[in-house]
Every structure is written in C-alpha cells, then in structure tokens.
Amino acid sequence: xxxxxxxxxRTFNGTTAVQxxxxxxxxxxxxxxxxxxxxxxxxxxRAISGLDPEYDGxxxxxxxxxxxxxDTTGFIFQxxxxxxxxxVLDNVTFGLTGSRKDKENRAIDYLESVGLxxxxxxxxxxxxxxxxxxxxxxxxxxxxxxxxxxxxxFSALDxxxxxxxxxxxxxxxxxxxxxxxxxxxxxxxxxxxCDRVVILRGQPGEVEKEVTIEQERxxxxxxxxLAHLKSEIxxxxxxxxx
Amino acid sequence: MAEQQNNxxxxxxxPAPSEVRGKKASIKKKKDSLVKTVFMGSIIPVLLIIxxxxxxxxxxxxxxxxxxxxxxxxxxISMAQDxxxxxxxxxxxxxxxxxxxIGTVAAIVLGSFVxxxxxxxQLFDPMIQAFRSIPSxxxxxxxxxxxxxxxxxxxxxxxxxxxxxxxxxxxxGILGVDRKLxxxxxxxxxxxxxxxxRIILPASLPSFLVxxxxxxxxxxxxxxxxxxxxxxxxLGFLLVFGQNMSSPETILASIIxxxxxxxxxxxxLKLVEDRSLxxxxxxxx
Ligand SMILES: Nc1ncnc2c1ncn2[C@@H]1O[C@H](COP(=O)(O)OP(=O)(O)OP(=O)(O)O)[C@@H](O)[C@H]1O
Ligand SMILES: [Mg+2]
Numbered sequence: 083x084x085x086x087x088x089x090x091x092r093t094f095n096g097t098t099a100v101q102x103x104x105x106x107x108x109x110x111x112x113x114x115x116x117x118x119x120x121x122x123x124x125x126x127x128r129a130i131s132g133l134d135p136e137y138d139g140x141x142x143x144x145x146x147x148x149x150x151x152x153d154t155t156g157f158i159f160q161x162x163x164x165x166x167x168x169x170v171l172d173n174v175t176f177g178l179t180g181s182r183k184d185k186e187n188r189a190i191d192y193l194e195s196v197g198l199x200x201x202x203x204x205x206x207x208x209x210x211x212x213x214x215x216x217x218x219x220x221x222x223x224x225x226x227x228x229x230x231x232x233x234x235x236f237s238a239l240d241x242x243x244x245x246x247x248x249x250x251x252x253x254x255x256x257x258x259x260x261x262x263x264x265x266x267x268x269x270x271x272x273x274x275x276c277d278r279v280v281i282l283r284g285q286p287g288e289v290e291k292e293v294t295i296e297q298e299r300x301x302x303x304x305x306x307x308l309a310h311l312k313s314e315i316x317x318x319x320x321x322x323x324x
Numbered sequence: 325m326a327e328q329q330n331n332x333x334x335x336x337x338x339p340a341p342s343e344v345r346g347k348k349a350s351i352k353k354k355k356d357s358l359v360k361t362v363f364m365g366s367i368i369p370v371l372l373i374i375x376x377x378x379x380x381x382x383x384x385x386x387x388x389x390x391x392x393x394x395x396x397x398x399x400x401i402s403m404a405q406d407x408x409x410x411x412x413x414x415x416x417x418x419x420x421x422x423x424x425x426i427g428t429v430a431a432i433v434l435g436s437f438v439x440x441x442x443x444x445x446q447l448f449d450p451m452i453q454a455f456r457s458i459p460s461x462x463x464x465x466x467x468x469x470x471x472x473x474x475x476x477x478x479x480x481x482x483x484x485x486x487x488x489x490x491x492x493x494x495x496x497g498i499l500g501v502d503r504k505l506x507x508x509x510x511x512x513x514x515x516x517x518x519x520x521x522r523i524i525l526p527a528s529l530p531s532f533l534v535x536x537x538x539x540x541x542x543x544x545x546x547x548x549x550x551x552x553x554x555x556x557x558x559l560g561f562l563l564v565f566g567q568n569m570s571s572p573e574t575i576l577a578s579i580i581x582x583x584x585x586x587x588x589x590x591x592x593l594k595l596v597e598d599r600s601l602x603x604x605x606x607x608x609x
C-alpha cells in the first residue's frame with residue numbers, strides 16, 4: 083500500500099513537535115526515520131497509524147485520506163506493551179482471527195522465528211525486556227500487515243539477536259511486500275534495511291534530508307558503500323553543525 | 325496499577341527438566357513457610373489466652389464481667405449441641421451474602437456505566453460521591469421507616485454498605501486502564517465492545533477484586549448494625565441478647581463467631597483473587 087504525508091504537523095498544547103513533514107512512500111518501500119531524541123519520530127508514527135488523529139495536514143493511505151485506524155496496519159511500539167494477563171502464545175494470537183488451532187500454529191511459527199519456541203506458556207512478568215520485545219515483534223508480524231510501523235523495535239536487543247530479527251523483518255517484507263516505516267537510532271540498521279532514510283532534525287522536528295540507498299538486498303553489512311552512507315547520515319545528524 | 329502492568333521485568337525461566345522438581349520444591353517451601361507464619365502468628369494470642377485463663381481461674385477478673393476462654397468455648401459448644409448456633413450463623417451469613425450480591429451487582433452496573441461513558445460520569449458521579457460522604461449507617465433509621473425491620477431493610481442496608489467500595493474501585497479500575505494497552509487493542513481494529521471485553525475488563529479486574537474484598541468487610545460490619553437494630557435471630561441478635569441477659573460469654577462467643585466466618589469469606593475471595601490474578605507482577609513476600 084502506498085502512503086503519503088502532506089504538510090503533517092503536530093502541536094501539543096501550543097508547542098509544535100513536528101512541522102510540515104512531506105513524504106511519499108511507494109508500496110513495498112522500506113523507509114527509515116532517523117533523528118535525535120525528542121524530534122517527533124514517535125509522534126509521526128502515531129499520526130500515520132491513526133492512533134493520534136489530532137495532527138494537521140493530510141495522510142493518505144492507498145489513495146484515501148482519512149484519520150481512521152486501518153486494520154491492515156501493524157504497529158510495533160517503543161515498549162513491548164504485552165497484555166499482562168495473557169501468556170506469550172495468547173499475546174501473539176491476540177490480533178488474529180480464525181480457528182484456535184490455526185491461530186496457534188501461525189503464532190508458534192513466528193515465536194520460533196524470534197527465538198522464543200518453548201516459552202509459549204510464560205506470562206509477561208516472567209520475560210526479560212528483550213524477550214518481551216520479541217514477543218511484541220511476533221505479535222505484529224504474525225498478522226502480516228500491509229503497512230508496518232516500527233518504533234525502535236530492536237533497540238532492547240543484543241547485537242546478534244538484532245541482526246537475526248532484522249533479517250526476519252526482511253523475510254516478512256519479501257513475502258508480503260509490506261510497506262514499512264521504521265524509526266531507529268541505529269544508523270547501521272537503517273542503512274541495512276531501508277530503501278530511503280528520512281532524517282528529522284530540530285525542535286520542532288522537520289525533514290532535514292532524505293538519503294536513498296539503492297544497494298540490492300541482501301546487503302553486506304560491512305560494505306564500503308554502507309559505511310559511506312553512514313558517515314553521510316551522521317554528518318547531517320550532527321547537532322553542532324547548522 | 326498501570327505501571328505495574330506495563331512493566332515487564334526481567335524474569336528467570338527454569339530449564340524444562342528440572343521444572344517439575346522445582347515446582348515440588350516450591351510447594352514444599354510454601355507449606356513450610358505457611359506452617360511458620362501460622363506458628364509465628366499464634367504465639368502471642370496463645371500466650372494471651374493462657375494468661376487470661378489463669379487470671380480468670382485465680383479470680384483476679386470477675387467472671388461475670390470477663391468469662392474465661394474455656395467458658396466461652398463451652399458456650400459455643402453448647403449452642404452447637406442444642407442446634408441454635410447453626411440458625412444464628414446461617415441467617416447472618418445469608419443476609420451478608422444476599423446484600424453482598426445485590427450491592428456488587430448494582431455497583432458493577434453503575435460503575436461500568438460511569439467508567440465507560442463520560443456523560444454518565446458527569447451525570448452520576450458527583451451525586452454518588454456526595455452520597456458516599458454520608459456514613460452509610462446514617463441511613464438505617466430511614467430504611468427502617470420505609471421498609472420496617474424485616475429482612476428487606478437489613479439486606480438493603482448491607483447492600484448499600486457493599487455498594488460504595490465496589491463501585492469506587494470499579495470506576496477507578498476502568499478509568500485507570502493503561503492507555504497504551506487500549507492502543508494495542510485499537511491497532512488490531514477492536515471495536516468498543518471488544519475493547520471492553522478483551523482489554524478493559526481484564527485490566528480492571530484487580531481493582532474490582534480489591535473493591536469486592538473491602539465491600540465484603542463492610543457487609544459484615546453492616547450486618548451487625550442491622551441485627552442490633554432488631555432481629556430475632558442472627559449473631560448480631562446474640563450480642564443484644566447477651567447484653568440483656570448479662571451474659572458476657574454469649575457476647576464474646578458471638579464476636580468470635582463473627583471473626584471466624586468473616587475470615588472464611590474473606591479467605592474465599594482471596595483465593596478467587598489469587599486464581600484470577602496469578603499473572604500480576606506482585607512483590608512476593
Ligand atoms: N502526548 C504528548 N503530550 C505532550 N507532548 C508530547 C506528547 N507526545 C510527545 N510530546 C512531545 O513531542 C516531542 C516529540 O516526541 P516523540 O515521542 O515523538 O519523540 P521521539 O522522536 O520519538 O524521541 P525518542 O527518540 O526519544 O523516542 C517531544 O518534545 C515530546 O515532549
Ligand atoms: Mg520515540
């Protein structure tokens with residue numbers, strides 16, 4: 083599904099968090115949102131999701147402008163947000179419909195992919211921070227959303243698990259051609275995953291720069307080209323420069 | 325509460341093979357600690373009872389004022405043998421239970437209404453808050469005037485007493501549900517009814533159960549008041565009867581029975597609570 087933001091701004095009681103954001107996303111494109119803390123990345127994501135309808139401007143999803151929540155949109159929040167009264171399996175099947183057996187089989191597949199096979203019966207209070215986040219990732223991916231919004235999904239994970247889950251995300255993307263908007267602080271992650279990186283800057287946050295990454299996937303994490311892009315991105319994030 | 329639900333603490337997972345053994349060990353540990361708490365908790369009461377008994381036997385306290393523990397136990401046993409005990413216990417428990425159920429149901433209906441609809445909150449809540457500041461016992465004369473001293477007025481009083489704590493906890497439980505969890509539900513396209521059923525109800529359950537327990541406590545308090553006002557049977561009636569007959573052992577027997585049944589009903593609710601809230605991340609003592 084395509085996605086377009088036109089002059090999107092969001093003001094919280096008089097202070098503007100993001101201002102005049104314009105963005106066109108093609109179906110199946112992976113967009114990275116990068117920016118210093120507090121520049122409005124989560125705010126933008128919430129506006130796109132429809133959870134926060136109080137923004138100004140227009141957001142168009144698949145050709146229609148609306149402020150509703152689309153049930154084909156998946157959201158991985160900055161925190162796990164698991165339902166504490168459901169065990170891991172029930173948390174993952176939460177958004178699924180269909181027969182119980184079916185739902186559970188799909189959930190177990192994804193739990194396997196995030197490395198939590200055998201932990202189905204645990205309750206959220208029994209999970210570590212990273213495990214909880216992986217459950218949240220499985221819960222969002224299992225519904226195979228057409229638009230996937232991710233707010234620093236991998237930031238609570240160790241480097242190795244992180245890489246595995248980035249590849250899992252790419253698998254899901256390949257299979258369902260989801261349109262993905264990924265907020266991240268990790269520039270390597272952005273250059274590895276994204277077709278385009280949008281850099282927000284300032285307070286109120288505004289689009290500072292867009293960097294297109296044309297390299298074919300699967301990408302080589304250590305490639306010179308990515309390293310070059312990284313330094314370019316770092317430079318535009320550098321607050322000491324104007 | 326919201327905090328507690330949202331945080332996922334670092335947990336520790338037992339490896340599968342030792343799980344069964346671990347469970348058994350933990351049950352045994354639990355039993356041990358239960359025995360220990362019971363033992364620790366009963367040292368002082370037992371000592372006091374022994375001293376009390378000795379003082380009574382030695383004639384230090386006059387037995388027509390404070391009978392010895394053994395006299396009270398004898399009193400209870402004799403009432404149990406002639407059968408009058410069961411009638412008193414049953415009717416009192418029955419009144420509390422009926423009043424409790426009515427009060428709780430009313431609180432659930434009104435509380436969910438006020439919790440879910442802003443309009444209902446604006447309409448009802450100020451009034452209910454105002455009523456709350458009236459000590460519920462102040463209603464007693466009015467109820468007796470309206471409903472006589474029969475069962476209806478007793479049960480109504482108990483229901484009124486139960487209503488407020490349950491109502492207040494339901495409302496605060498519903499209003500306190502973590503917005504972040506509701507958003508998760510919204511992202512999955514749940515409609516209002518599904519949101520209520522799948523997120524708001526389970527999330528406000530802890531608060532509801534707290535309300536039920538304090539409501540039950542108040543129910544027991546109110547049954548005493550109701551039975552003191554006028555009854556021909558019941559533990560509260562025994563209190564008055566004991567006073568009129570200047571029989572302190574009857575009064576003390578009745579007080580002890582109140583304590584026992586009150587504790588049992590509370591314990592049942594506690595069991596329900598532990599069962600349905602096992603997912604809660606509480607401090608384990
Ligand atoms: N509900 C809210 N009410 C008032 N201000 C808010 C609210 N949500 C966000 N803000 C403000 O909007 C700005 C952007 O917040 P946002 O959460 O989008 O930042 P972010 O870019 O996601 O930061 P981080 O990288 O730290 O997650 C902040 O200054 C924040 O204080
Ligand atoms: Mg954020």
